[in-house]
Amino acid sequence: MSPRTSLLVLLGATLASGCGAEPSSSGVPLALDVMIDRAVxxxxxxxxxVVLPNGQSRRCGDLxxxxxxxxxxxxxxxVLEGPDGKKARGVRFTAGLDRGAQELAVDIPVGRDYVVIIEALSRSSPPRFLGxxxxxxxxxxxxxxxxLIAAPITLVGSECDPTFAP
Structure with a gap:
């Protein structure tokens, strides 16, 4: 058995305001509802x-x-493995929220107490951190x-280049 396992991360974000969307009233649990501000x-x-160990010792607000x-x-x-088999410390996925949700599959090493950070990146080159x-x-x-159903993305916008070293 592999020491790594695939973890499906469902991106649940209201990018327009950084707040969660209202739950669906269909009675069937949905992974997420996404609303995107046109400018964003x-x-x-x-x-x-990006996944960091010692999750409980880290403060999400600061990160x-x-x-x-x-x-x-x-x-x-x-070190994570993306769906294409490439390994990196920061696995990237092209944004594809046209269906209202985006599933991100990442192989994360077996272990405990992690924090998973999902950064929204701009289209520019180099990319810019959006939140x-x-x-x-x-x-x-x-x-x-x-x-894992992701928490909403908090928009902050910053001029930094979020590229993570392999």
Missing amino acids: ADELGAFQV QRTCLNQQVRPEDAL SSCNYLESVSSTRNAA
């Missing part, structure tokens, strides 16, 4: 997923203020893991 939608180019790579050493982030979602993850097992 035009800027949004990708999402970057969401600016680019994560300006706050932690690159070697502190776990992030911070999510505590109690554990990842080598068997079956429940999907």
